[in-house]
Amino acid sequence: MAHKLQGLIIGNGHGAEKTFAADLHPLIQVEVSRGETALKTLVHTVNPDVLFVFAHGPHGAGHPELIEVIDEFPNLVTFLIADTKDPDLIRQGLRTGVTDFLVYPEERDTLLPAILSALARTGKESRAGSVLSFFSARGGQGTTTLSLATADHLARTTDAGVLLLDLDLYCGNTAGFMDLPSHFSPFDLLDNLERMDANLLFSSIPRHESGFYVLSTTKEIGDAESLSASDIDSMLNLLTHYFDHVIVDLPHDFSGKTVGALKQTDHLMLVSSQEIPAIKATTKTLRLLQDLFFDEENLHVVASRYSTRHDISSDHMEEIFGFPVCGTVAHNRKVCHEALMAGKTLHTMQPHANICRDVETLIHRVLGGKVPSRPREKRPWPFRFRPAVHLRPTRAGAAS
Structure with missing residues (x-):
């Protein structure tokens, strides 16, 4: 039956998490964290189907706990996100074991199709309708x-x-x-x-x-x-x-x-x-x-x-x-x-x-x-008075 996947977003403190979550809404129901809690603890608590990690650190390195999480949860679909398409960061993410690399917000228009394509490769299904x-x-x-x-x-x-x-x-x-x-x-x-x-x-x-x-x-x-x-x-x-x-x-x-x-x-x-x-x-x-x-x-x-x-x-x-x-x-x-x-x-x-x-x-x-019905619009009462007996016209000179 139709369902939405559950997602977890790990931010990097730059404030893009909120708009990213809104863009994902048609596809995935997400929770957002800015990294205050340990990543493994969050994954255990939320139990997401999909994990989104914004690259952070002085050189754009991925989350330090990401390798441990991927090893412990091999079926977890993981995306590494950065604001630029950095070849070194992409290679690092793939070596870490992430499912795919996303550029946000620069490639915002192609975000959902890219995620859909990656989910299809992993066999995950997310359905809103x-x-x-x-x-x-x-x-x-x-x-x-x-x-x-x-x-x-x-x-x-x-x-x-x-x-x-x-x-x-x-x-x-x-x-x-x-x-x-x-x-x-x-x-x-x-x-x-x-x-x-x-x-x-x-x-x-x-x-x-x-x-x-x-x-x-x-x-x-x-x-x-x-x-x-x-x-x-x-x-x-x-x-x-x-x-x-x-x-x-x-x-x-x-x-x-x-x-x-x-x-x-x-x-x-x-x-x-x-x-x-x-x-x-x-x-x-x-x-x-x-x-x-x-x-x-x-x-x-x-x-x-x-x-x-x-x-x-x-x-x-x-x-x-x-x-x-x-x-x-x-x-x-x-x-x-x-x-x-x-x-x-x-x-x-x-x-x-x-x-x-x-x-x-x-x-x-x-x-x-x-299938909830919309409230129907009120319409004028259709009844019109029609006398059962033919009314005779008023005679000329009759008292009014």
């Missing part, structure tokens, strides 16, 4: 519709940062559904991963009027084969540091890229219609997902395009799957078609439609109390 993915074993089950509606609902009803990520790298067109420009794609994100910061990220990804961001493929089919599972892993690691919820619309396959995204997923919505071919494919997929990564806490079966008139009910689906159906989403072709033609969300077209109500219920059932 969660990943909610939609997957179906075959196309036409409504995963894109559900992922769009989910992103829209979370953005409208919470203060969270929400991103919709379309991982159909060949023919995905989620941004096109919302009539948004698609000049920045997952390929562009990976090309700029090392220099990506909050300003560049939020200025590059298009934002829908409802408040959620959309990262989708461009109009031209990119070279999706050039992306590996580790690329998807790096992408999601970065995005979950800047967004509270990353909603992923997965392709209908088990390629390395899809499996890489599944490994990062906190909640997986497995979508199936009531049709026999879809149910058969979902049954096989369900068994595989249970064997690989998921249990009932984070795997949720959704009956999409659901009709109560269909011969196969949700109870029948549960019996076939041997697994509970988390929720049903009504089949409302009219609203979906109108929203697609207008480039609008379902809620914008018909906020009280049954499909919108079902999506909202599903999200709260999966995320529970993690």
Whole structure:
């Protein structure tokens, strides 16, 4: 599940620790010390995942206790920090056994990507946000519709940062559904991963009027084969540091890229219609997902395009799957078609439609109390007096 790493900053008395801690906040929860307490004692007390040591001393030497700490805590990720890129200090730090060397504040803009890269090499994971993915074993089950509606609902009803990520790298067109420009794609994100910061990220990804961001493929089919599972892993690691919820619309396959995204997923919505071919494919997929990564806490079966008139009910689906159906989403072709033609969300077209109500219920059932609602704006009382009996006009000359 999503979590932040714990960090410890050892200052050098020059006052940069406070701003450094603020810059780390999206990535790591830190405590700051100016070196009054012995380093080993601090590490034992705080028990950090990551240690940041500002170089100090007359010649910029590292902390004198650093070697002992690294020897005693071999799994501790350690960064040595200085205000200049001094080759001698870098060599000294590497000989000491630090994980990496950071220049601060001169290279402040690339601080988080540099730390992310080093953490990835050590296998450490730091997550500020969660990943909610939609997957179906075959196309036409409504995963894109559900992922769009989910992103829209979370953005409208919470203060969270929400991103919709379309991982159909060949023919995905989620941004096109919302009539948004698609000049920045997952390929562009990976090309700029090392220099990506909050300003560049939020200025590059298009934002829908409802408040959620959309990262989708461009109009031209990119070279999706050039992306590996580790690329998807790096992408999601970065995005979950800047967004509270990353909603992923997965392709209908088990390629390395899809499996890489599944490994990062906190909640997986497995979508199936009531049709026999879809149910058969979902049954096989369900068994595989249970064997690989998921249990009932984070795997949720959704009956999409659901009709109560269909011969196969949700109870029948549960019996076939041997697994509970988390929720049903009504089949409302009219609203979906109108929203697609207008480039609008379902809620914008018909906020009280049954499909919108079902999506909202599903999200709260999966995320529970993690989705606090904003207080709704007060609206004028809609009631208007309409007499049941037709009022006769006043006769001319009648007493007033």
